[in-house]
Amino acid sequence: MNENLIFESNERIKRLREFLDLGRDEFALKLRIKSNQLANIELKKQKTPAWYIETIGKEWPEFSYWIATGLTLPEAGQISPELEEQRRNLQKVG
Secondary structure, three states: OOHHHHOHHHHHHHHHHHHOOOOHHHHHHHHOOOHHHHHHHHOOOOOOOHHHHHHHHHHOHHHHHHHHHOOOEHHHOEOOHHHHHHHHHHHHHO
């Protein structure tokens, strides 16, 4: 399997954390995990466990499908940080 595909969810987790403007410690605390485990995931030293994706989905359900698949379903309320940024920008203009 392509190594890039293995770590795509790791990259999405980091992107979500940055979008939420949370430090690693704060993000890890919200999810009740260890900060060093989050760092290992973000630095691609370990794969993202399924339970971790589920935990993020419970805390931020609107991003759960995107975290797991990299896809969005805006009609079902499943968004990505990029879609949310676009929505916020449109609200500023409107």
